[in-house]
Amino acid sequence: MRYDACIIGAGADGLAAAATLAARGLKVAVVERDSHPGGRCATREFHPGFRASPYTDELPPIPAEIFWSLDLARRGVVLAPASASLALWPGRQSLLPAPAGRAEAFRQAILARVLADSAAPANRGWFTPRAPYAPWPGEELSTRTLSEALEELTADPAERANLMATFLTGRVCNPALAGSALQLLGGARGGMAAGGLGRLGEALRVAAQEAGAEITCGLEATDIRRKAGRVTGVGLADGSDIAARAVISTLDLKRTFLSLFSWSELPRALVDRAGAFRPAPGTARLLLALDALPEPPVGTEACALRGPIHLAPSAAALDEATHAWRRGALPARPPAMLRLVSAVDPSLAPSGAATLTVTLGAIPHTPFDGAWTHEKRDRLSATALAIIEALWPGLAKRVIGSELLLPPDMEQMLGVSGGDLAGGELAADQMLGLRPFADPDCRGGRTPVQGLYLAGPSSALGPLATCASGVEAARAVAADLVARRL
Amino acid sequence: MSEALDALVIGGGPHGLTAAAYLAKAGMRVALLEAAAEIGGTCANALALGDLTVPAGAQTLYALDPRVVSELKLVRFGLKFAARDLMQIGLRTDGKPLLLGRDARAAARSISAYSQRDAAHLVDFRRELFAFARAQRALWWEDGPPAALPDELRRQGATGAAAMLDAAFESEAMRAVFAFDAMAGGMSPAAAGTALLFAWRAAQEMCGLQGAVAVPRGGMAALAACLSAAAQGAGVEIRTGAPVARLLLSGDAVSGVVLASGEEVAARIVLSSLSRRETLLNLAPSGAAGFAAAKRLTHGAEVGEAKFVMTLKAVPGFAALQPAARFLIVERLENCIAAHAEARAGRLPAELALEAVVPTAFDTALAPPGTDILSVLVRPLPVVPAEGWSKLAPRLSEAVMAILERHAPGLRANITGLICVTPKPLRDPLEISQLRASWRARIATPIAGLYLCGEAGEPVPALSCRAARIAAAIAAAHLKGAAR
Numbered sequence: 001m002r003y004d005a006c007i008i009g010a011g012a013d014g015l016a017a018a019a020t021l022a023a024r025g026l027k028v029a030v031v032e033r034d035s036h037p038g039g040r041c042a043t044r045e046f047h048p049g050f051r052a053s054p055y056t057d058e059l060p061p062i063p064a065e066i067f068w069s070l071d072l073a074r075r076g077v078v079l080a081p082a083s084a085s086l087a088l089w090p091g092r093q094s095l096l097p098a099p100a101g102r103a104e105a106f107r108q109a110i111l112a113r114v115l116a117d118s119a120a121p122a123n124r125g126w127f128t129p130r131a132p133y134a135p136w137p138g139e140e141l142s143t144r145t146l147s148e149a150l151e152e153l154t155a156d157p158a159e160r161a162n163l164m165a166t167f168l169t170g171r172v173c174n175p176a177l178a179g180s181a182l183q184l185l186g187g188a189r190g191g192m193a194a195g196g197l198g199r200l201g202e203a204l205r206v207a208a209q210e211a212g213a214e215i216t217c218g219l220e221a222t223d224i225r226r227k228a229g230r231v232t233g234v235g236l237a238d239g240s241d242i243a244a245r246a247v248i249s250t251l252d253l254k255r256t257f258l259s260l261f262s263w264s265e266l267p268r269a270l271v272d273r274a275g276a277f278r279p280a281p282g283t284a285r286l287l288l289a290l291d292a293l294p295e296p297p298v299g300t301e302a303c304a305l306r307g308p309i310h311l312a313p314s315a316a317a318l319d320e321a322t323h324a325w326r327r328g329a330l331p332a333r334p335p336a337m338l339r340l341v342s343a344v345d346p347s348l349a350p351s352g353a354a355t356l357t358v359t360l361g362a363i364p365h366t367p368f369d370g371a372w373t374h375e376k377r378d379r380l381s382a383t384a385l386a387i388i389e390a391l392w393p394g395l396a397k398r399v400i401g402s403e404l405l406l407p408p409d410m411e412q413m414l415g416v417s418g419g420d421l422a423g424g425e426l427a428a429d430q431m432l433g434l435r436p437f438a439d440p441d442c443r444g445g446r447t448p449v450q451g452l453y454l455a456g457p458s459s460a461l462g463p464l465a466t467c468a469s470g471v472e473a474a475r476a477v478a479a480d481l482v483a484r485r486l
Numbered sequence: 487m488s489e490a491l492d493a494l495v496i497g498g499g500p501h502g503l504t505a506a507a508y509l510a511k512a513g514m515r516v517a518l519l520e521a522a523a524e525i526g527g528t529c530a531n532a533l534a535l536g537d538l539t540v541p542a543g544a545q546t547l548y549a550l551d552p553r554v555v556s557e558l559k560l561v562r563f564g565l566k567f568a569a570r571d572l573m574q575i576g577l578r579t580d581g582k583p584l585l586l587g588r589d590a591r592a593a594a595r596s597i598s599a600y601s602q603r604d605a606a607h608l609v610d611f612r613r614e615l616f617a618f619a620r621a622q623r624a625l626w627w628e629d630g631p632p633a634a635l636p637d638e639l640r641r642q643g644a645t646g647a648a649a650m651l652d653a654a655f656e657s658e659a660m661r662a663v664f665a666f667d668a669m670a671g672g673m674s675p676a677a678a679g680t681a682l683l684f685a686w687r688a689a690q691e692m693c694g695l696q697g698a699v700a701v702p703r704g705g706m707a708a709l710a711a712c713l714s715a716a717a718q719g720a721g722v723e724i725r726t727g728a729p730v731a732r733l734l735l736s737g738d739a740v741s742g743v744v745l746a747s748g749e750e751v752a753a754r755i756v757l758s759s760l761s762r763r764e765t766l767l768n769l770a771p772s773g774a775a776g777f778a779a780a781k782r783l784t785h786g787a788e789v790g791e792a793k794f795v796m797t798l799k800a801v802p803g804f805a806a807l808q809p810a811a812r813f814l815i816v817e818r819l820e821n822c823i824a825a826h827a828e829a830r831a832g833r834l835p836a837e838l839a840l841e842a843v844v845p846t847a848f849d850t851a852l853a854p855p856g857t858d859i860l861s862v863l864v865r866p867l868p869v870v871p872a873e874g875w876s877k878l879a880p881r882l883s884e885a886v887m888a889i890l891e892r893h894a895p896g897l898r899a900n901i902t903g904l905i906c907v908t909p910k911p912l913r914d915p916l917e918i919s920q921l922r923a924s925w926r927a928r929i930a931t932p933i934a935g936l937y938l939c940g941e942a943g944e945p946v947p948a949l950s951c952r953a954a955r956i957a958a959a960i961a962a963a964h965l966k967g968a969a970r
Binding site: 427 | 830
């Protein structure tokens with residue numbers, strides 16, 4: 001049997017793509033390596049009675065148009081509004097509402113442009129005069145620095161440091177470098193899902209299956225089959241094949257082109273681009289089970305603990321951590337962001353207790369002195385707890401259980417190269433019209449390989465929104481099928 | 487100065503002299519005001535080093551506009567070159583030096599000790615870079631409307647030099663050789679768009695050779711002397727020892743300047759070869775620049791370069807490789823990124839990038855026999871270090887000496903005199919977006935009749951005099967328009 005489209009990866013983007021295509025009456029198959037769908041939209045018990053979303057607490061927003069077309073509200077997805085962010089320094093603090101502003105306007109304009117673009121069929125094979133270049137919304141950010149862009153938003157240095165940490169949400173960069181202002185685009189927060197992100201993943205699975213997509217879990221895609229230059233299907237780990245007219249990969253760029261193809265088959269420029277695509281500094285996640293709700297730090301109200309809590313954010317520390325990461329060293333003071341997730345969603349902890357997640361930035365995938373060992377893990381946990389204890393005394397002794405997830409763990413569980421959840425650094429040469437390919441024919445998730453579409457973190461919309469890159473690729477597939485270009 | 491002047495030029499460096507010469511050739515009555523007692527600006531032999539005098543500014547020429555040379559007939563005024571195409575040599579502690587001259591075969595031979603692939607790739611790298619650079623001359627050489635940005639310019643305008651070099655070369659040695667040029671204008675090699683700095687440099691032409699680096703016979707002061715002779719020949723009135731205190735404005739247009747002595751000099755237009763910050767913050771009345779422009783002026787360049795000049799009893803050992811060469815001493819490209827961050831934070835970086843030239847090796851007239859000159863540029867350095875330059879300068883000298891000693895053992899014992907020029911404050915920060923902007927946007931100011939003809943008008947700060955030539959044309963058109 002031949003499918004119209006086969007989707008590799010059943011994360012949010014893959015499931016949204018499947019639901020969009022199946023709703024148009026196309027035959028869609030989804031293959032997922034893990035035993036259950038959802039990808040990073042997962043929530044699990046990490047200590048008896050304590051649950052958390054292990055990879056991230058909050059995803060970028062789902063565009064309203066997609067949220068309603070997938071009927072997610074009826075399927076039980078409730079997103080809490082993004083709450084104010086708190087920054088703590090010794091003897092000082094800053095509380096800021098979730099930022100809006102020009103960056104958000106740019107983000108919306110980019111989404112609108114890409115989603116509108118993707119419905120046009122590919123140019124391939126026909127002579128179509130190339131449209132003149134239209135600058136991308138937010139393109140001016142690619143020559144500006146993050147520090148300078150934040151100076152426009154607020155004059156207060158403490159508020160600026162808080163804003164910087166809020167926009168970065170665990171990522172790190174050198175805020176004085178030209179191009180770092182692009183990090184603002186990746187800083188949108190979609191709000192925490194009631195019941196954890198797992199509920200969102202489940203709703204997306206139901207949406208895809210109700211539309212008629214077939215989801216196969218526990219089966220890894222190992223090859224993309226090609227014949228006469230065009231994609232004919234996907235080869236699976238058990239030796240079987242799925243024949244399909246189009247393939248959407250939601251894996252990152254490196255994994256898609258360097259592990260699903262044999263390199264010699266691909267154009268040299270494509271392999272070079274995939275190889276040279278720079279990963280973003282990784283993050284570590286420390287999930288903590290607390291036996292009681294801790295007293296808020298002195299001078300803080302309990303309601304201020306519902307949002308992200310940044311520990312002593314500063315541009316200098318960020319810079320230092322970035323350079324440590326480049327060398328493969330563990331930063332002495334990694335940027336740390338806490339979320340008291342059970343304060344927003346009490347179902348995540350037993351009554352009276354609390355669940356706290358810690359996101360640590362600039363964690364190398366492989367430290368310069370060799371792979372991660374138990375000792376190094378323990379040392380990182382201890383560093384994190386010491387940073388917390390310094391600013392929030394009394395919290396460390398409440399910890400009754402913990403789990404640490406490092407970039408190699410994320411690589412193994414989610415299959416993201418280098419454990420980089422961002423799918424590639426948000427740098428000027430890897431964003432907007434250049435993510436992932438500079439070729440204007442590659443809009444709508446198209447790739448230089450005919451019949452293969454790329455959604456997921458490395459695609460243009462990957463870091464900007466959830467589900468959007470999947471819907472973009474699905475629309476492009478549908479348009480190309482209708483125009484008989486596949 | 488009884489009659490009213492058409493134009494005044496502030497600053498008697500090469501840029502100011504060029505602008506004044508062009509204006510005078512166009513039939514204007516032009517005066518040039520120089521603060522120092524001698525003409526030449528940073529090219530003048532203003533620093534005493536033993537019995538010699540040396541300039542404080544650039545040590546090589548790689549961007550001088552060939553049209554300035556031909557149109558001002560500089561050769562007739564005595565411009566000669568001691569070296570026309572300095573070889574680019576990368577000195578390494580971990581192996582043999584890289585000889586990246588125009589001889590592709592010799593270059594490949596020296597690179598192959600580090601990487602066979604890079605040795606084969608250098609030819610392609612240069613060919614692509616030079617072809618791309620030539621295609622951008624419409625944007626970088628002319629005052630036309632900005633060319634429609636082709637895909638490649640847009641892509642390179644977003645790429646960092648480090649990312650570009652990582653993709654181009656696999657050996658650390660090759661990446662490091664290019665790191666010094668990647669830090670032009672105080673940029674970090676990791677900053678977006680710094681890949682364009684290579685293309686901009688490759689678009690330049692010296693002595694008819696694309697991408698060449700040359701040194702005038704008699705040093706930079708000789709170039710200033712030629713330009714001065716050309717300006718005077720064209721009828722420019724040159725006044726030295728006349729520092730400008732402030733600009734005179736009538737309405738929102740410039741009407742002249744006030745000298746430090748209190749004398750007022752009236753002119754219909756003023757061209758400043760000082761930096762944008764010096765001109766608009768120090769000379770213009772506060773508020774005249776307007777809010778938007780003043781905001782752009784709040785941050786000066788934080789990272790700059792220092793220059794060391796020393797007299798030696800014998801040439802350093804590495805000069806035997808090739809006398810007419812620029813020796814680049816950088817260990818690792820990656821370290822330069824961290825070093826830039828250190829410098830930005832106001833500290834002395836652990837790793838420094840050096841460009842050394844031995845001018846007496848190819849121009850023996852510069853110093854008496856038995857004396858050699860070694861001139862070294864050092865990047866990246868803080869413009870305003872936390873502890874002040876008076877304390878940092880000795881530590882910097884020590885660090886530079888240690889690096890040089892590693893490549894030329896015994897150098898320290900040969901030194902008879904040394905002078906250190908620390909980074910100049912009040913410089914304009916380099917903005918990569920300026921590499922894609924129009925000339926007029928950089929040259930014009932918010933004050934009508936005031937134009938920038940110095941490095942502030944160039945896409946990348948360099949001794950090119952192109953901004954001066956174009957500023958003179960814009961200013962002349964302005965005067966003609968006003969007369970009509």
